[in-house]
Amino acid sequence: MLQFSFWDILSNLLIATQWTIVLSLIAFFCGGIVGLVLLFMRTSRIAPLEWFTKIYIEFFQGTPLLMQLFLFFFGIALFGVEVSPWMAATLALTFWTSAFLTEIWRGCVEAIPKGQWEASSSLALSYIEQMRYVILPQASRIAVAPTVGFSVQVIKGTALASIIGFVELTKAGTMLNNATFRPFLVYSLVALIYFCLCFPLSWWAKKIEGRLNVAR
Amino acid sequence: MSYKLQFAELLPYWNVLLYGLVFTIVLTIVSTVVGIAVGTAGAAARTFGPGWLGRIVAVYVELIRNTPFIVQLFFIFFGLPALGLKLSETTAAFLAMVINLGAYSTEIIRAGIEAVPKGHIEAGLSLAMSKWEVLRHIVLNQAFRKIYPALSSQIIIVMLGSAVVSQISAEDLTYAANYVASRNFRNFEVYLLVALAYLLLAMLTRSLLRALGRVIFKAR
Numbered sequence: 001m002l003q004f005s006f007w008d009i010l011s012n013l014l015i016a017t018q019w020t021i022v023l024s025l026i027a028f029f030c031g032g033i034v035g036l037v038l039l040f041m042r043t044s045r046i047a048p049l050e051w052f053t054k055i056y057i058e059f060f061q062g063t064p065l066l067m068q069l070f071l072f073f074f075g076i077a078l079f080g081v082e083v084s085p086w087m088a089a090t091l092a093l094t095f096w097t098s099a100f101l102t103e104i105w106r107g108c109v110e111a112i113p114k115g116q117w118e119a120s121s122s123l124a125l126s127y128i129e130q131m132r133y134v135i136l137p138q139a140s141r142i143a144v145a146p147t148v149g150f151s152v153q154v155i156k157g158t159a160l161a162s163i164i165g166f167v168e169l170t171k172a173g174t175m176l177n178n179a180t181f182r183p184f185l186v187y188s189l190v191a192l193i194y195f196c197l198c199f200p201l202s203w204w205a206k207k208i209e210g211r212l213n214v215a216r
Numbered sequence: 217m218s219y220k221l222q223f224a225e226l227l228p229y230w231n232v233l234l235y236g237l238v239f240t241i242v243l244t245i246v247s248t249v250v251g252i253a254v255g256t257a258g259a260a261a262r263t264f265g266p267g268w269l270g271r272i273v274a275v276y277v278e279l280i281r282n283t284p285f286i287v288q289l290f291f292i293f294f295g296l297p298a299l300g301l302k303l304s305e306t307t308a309a310f311l312a313m314v315i316n317l318g319a320y321s322t323e324i325i326r327a328g329i330e331a332v333p334k335g336h337i338e339a340g341l342s343l344a345m346s347k348w349e350v351l352r353h354i355v356l357n358q359a360f361r362k363i364y365p366a367l368s369s370q371i372i373i374v375m376l377g378s379a380v381v382s383q384i385s386a387e388d389l390t391y392a393a394n395y396v397a398s399r400n401f402r403n404f405e406v407y408l409l410v411a412l413a414y415l416l417l418a419m420l421t422r423s424l425l426r427a428l429g430r431v432i433f434k435a436r
Binding site: 058059061062063064065066067068070071074075077078079152155156157159160162163173174177182183184186187188190191194195198199202 | 219278281282283284285286287288290294295296298372376377378379380382383390393403404407408410411412414415418419
């Protein structure tokens with residue numbers, strides 16, 4: 001029988017960690033782009049667009065990420081498209097991330113004093129120009145800390161992709177546990193690797209937040 | 217799309233789904249109550265306790281906040297038996313939820329405690345209140361009032377996160393959905409229905425907590 005040494009377990013987990021990182025990066029960046037589009041819609045003051053984003057956010061923030069993964073996994077298949085766990089996980093995590101980022105960024109946009117909107121509109125800037133040149137440059141400053149903080153949630157969220165069969169860190173842990181019957185060791189290592197990924201981000205987010213408080 | 221959605225196929229399983237819904241609700245309520253108790257103790261230990269205790273609590277909080285819930289759950293359910301602590305799925309689910317919410321609420325409540333002006337504590341002590349009385353009537357009273365909204369959203373996040381306990385076969389709403397899907401293969405229908413049930417539950421919890429907050433923190 002094949003024997004797994006400690007280093008075999010660790011190196012296999014680290015290989016799988018690459019996929020956790022790739023999935024996190026894709027979800028975060030695609031989610032960020034979708035989130036930015038939604039942010040423009042949400043603050044556009046055009047009623048149908050605002051309603052759409054409100055319902056979108058309510059759905060993705062009000063249902064478990066696991067359910068969203070299932071819905072994408074089985075929902076897309078209804079159209080006769082072959083769905084890989086990879087595709088379902090990417091889509092679900094992207095939409096989930098975008099909903100949260102939109103809400104975070106909306107808070108930052110709303111924190112900008114109303115006078116900035118009024119001043120820029122009196123200078124005949126269009127809505128897009130107001131956002132681009134006046135509001136977003138200021139809002140992005142306060143948005144950095146909560147956005148970095150949320151990236152930790154994205155990394156932790158990718159763990160759920162294991163349930164629909166995407167092989168990342170958690171799934172690799174489960175597979176290794178099935179092969180080695182050393183659950184305590186395997187899951188300790190899995191948790192430790194997640195911690196090493198997430199803790200620096202949490203720490204950084206906290207640091208930026210502290211710096212902003214001083215600047216004010 | 218040539219596929220027709222058939223929600224009627226779910227009807228025979230209404231009792232399975234209802235049982236799962238009740239399980240999820242009970243799981244949420246119990247872990248909320250116990251988790252906040254843990255969080256209060258943790259926050260008090262971090263702010264008023266001895267240094268070594270505060271550091272232990274800090275490690276607990278950071279470990280939980282920086283690892284996924286599903287890994288914590290697997291660790292408790294699969295990992296602990298290796299140390300001789302064998303738990304049933306239900307116990308493991310409750311324990312994991314409490315530990316998870318305990319860590320988050322420790323951090324939230326600590327923020328609330330630190331926002332209480334120091335003068336209030338000194339004033340209480342100078343009025344010959346004991347340390348416990350100051351904690352109970354002055355610090356926690358004000359802290360909870362401040363952090364109530366943050367705590368409410370954390371409760372909803374934990375409730376949604378509880379879907380993961382289905383993965384160790386604790387019989388919650390998601391487990392019921394998986395069960396039904398495995399019987400009639402109407403995966404999309406059942407997951408859509410259950411997702412909407414979660415959505416409704418989240419909205420209901422939010423308004424319930426808001427109403428509760430109004431009762432507890434009645435304007436003085």
